[in-house]
Amino acid sequence: MPQTSQSPNPPSHRYAIGDLQGCACSLTTLLERLPAGAQLRFVGDLVNRGPASLETLRAVCALGTSAESVLGNHDIHLLAVAAGVRKRGRSDTLDDILAAPDRNELLEWLRYRPLAISEDNFLLVHAGVLPQWSASQVMDLANEVEEQLRGSNWQGFLADLFGNTADRWDNKLRGIERHRVVVNALTRLRFCSWDGVMDFKTKEGLAAAPAGLLPWFDIPGRRTANVTMVTGHWSTLGLITRPDLLAIDTGCVWGGKLTAIRLATDLSKRRVIQADCQQYQDPLA
Numbered sequence: 001m002p003q004t005s006q007s008p009n010p011p012s013h014r015y016a017i018g019d020l021q022g023c024a025c026s027l028t029t030l031l032e033r034l035p036a037g038a039q040l041r042f043v044g045d046l047v048n049r050g051p052a053s054l055e056t057l058r059a060v061c062a063l064g065t066s067a068e069s070v071l072g073n074h075d076i077h078l079l080a081v082a083a084g085v086r087k088r089g090r091s092d093t094l095d096d097i098l099a100a101p102d103r104n105e106l107l108e109w110l111r112y113r114p115l116a117i118s119e120d121n122f123l124l125v126h127a128g129v130l131p132q133w134s135a136s137q138v139m140d141l142a143n144e145v146e147e148q149l150r151g152s153n154w155q156g157f158l159a160d161l162f163g164n165t166a167d168r169w170d171n172k173l174r175g176i177e178r179h180r181v182v183v184n185a186l187t188r189l190r191f192c193s194w195d196g197v198m199d200f201k202t203k204e205g206l207a208a209a210p211a212g213l214l215p216w217f218d219i220p221g222r223r224t225a226n227v228t229m230v231t232g233h234w235s236t237l238g239l240i241t242r243p244d245l246l247a248i249d250t251g252c253v254w255g256g257k258l259t260a261i262r263l264a265t266d267l268s269k270r271r272v273i274q275a276d277c278q279q280y281q282d283p284l285a
Contacts, residue, residue: 013038015260015273016124018248019232020060021074022050022093022280026258027059029275034260037066041117041263043232044072044126044187046110047094049253049281053078054096054106061109071113071149072126072233073187076158079149082107085159091281111149115142115186122263123224127233128189128216130169130196134223141182148179167198189216190234205236217245230263243267255279 013035020027020042034040046060046069047053060067069075078094080086082103088094097103116138117124123135125142133141148157157179166180173181184198191199191213199213206215215237216222217229225244232249239259240247252258257274264270 014041014119014263015039016041016043016122016230016246016248016263018043018250018259019045019072019235019252020047020050020056020258021045021253022047022053022056023252023258023277024050024052024055024059026252026275026277027056030258030260030273033273033275040067040260041119041124041230042067042069043124043230043248044070045074045232045249046072047078047097048074049091049093051093051280052096053093054100057097057106057110058102061106068117069113070117070124070126071110071115071187075110075113076161076183076187079107079111079154080158080162083155083158085155086162111154115145115183118227120263121227121265122230123227124230126187126231128185128192128231129222129224129229130185130189130192130198131194131216131219131222132169132196133185135227138186138224142186145179145182164200167200169196187233192216192219194219203234203236205238217247228265230261239272241270241272250274252277253280254282 015034015038017040047057081088082098118139129138160176161180163180166184169181188200189198191202191209193213199210202208202210228244230246235249235251237247239250246261248259248261250257250259256277258277260273262271
């Protein structure tokens with residue numbers, strides 16, 4: 001399945017959409033509010049925690065070439081559970097996908113999603129990027145991991161992928177240790193040190209920053225500051241719309257909102273559209 005990560009002729013309406021996490025009803029409502037023919041870019045975590053992971057995944061697949069999604073940590077978790085190399089979590093809502101008659105087709109589609117999308121000076125990833133990486137390097141590193149996920153040994157790759165000890169970048173890294181750092185950054189990053197050492201414990205908002213750490217997007221000298229980053233993953237941030245950052249996970253599964261934002265290089269043409277969401281999980285549980 002080919003990856004679409006570059007677009008020389010941007011459509012007049014392209015919208016990024018925040019974390020769905022199995023909230024199919026909110027997705028349906030939001031899509032009804034978007035312009036007809038809009039191109040959609042999902043920031044990952046299509047599934048899990050919400051009540052309708054199967055319906056949500058089918059709906060995004062059915063959008064065909066009008067939509068693309070990067071992989072989020074919950075999406076990769078689903079692939080690993082389906083491969084039998086990772087245990088289900090207590091809050092998982094993936095059983096409907098795993099038991100579906102079209103399970104294999106859905107997982108194959110998911111396995112071919114990119115980890116990063118670069119279009120028209122926007123760079124989309126699920127969580128964040130390390131300060132040492134340029135936008136072109138992010139795309140190159142993402143492609144390395146994508147090749148593994150799309151290869152014949154993808155189950156074995158996932159079996160070795162997870163771990164919190166892969167928390168810092170080194171250009172000398174090779175093999176699975178290199179790929180672990182890339183996946184941890186692109187799908188799990190919130191806070192890090194000035195030199196890019198990642199923290200995976202803190203999930204609260206900006207006021208909870210551990211001593212000596214900053215949100216990844218505020219690290220001085222970040223090499224992706226010349227593009228607009230578009231991310232999800234961090235629901236406790238709330239909606240952030242800056243010239244260099246669109247953070248659009250607004251807590252759909254927690255009873256917040258599902259957010260879409262028009263990806264316009266002209267700031268005056270950016271438009272936020274939202275749908276209300278029922279609370280399916282307790283963020284404090």
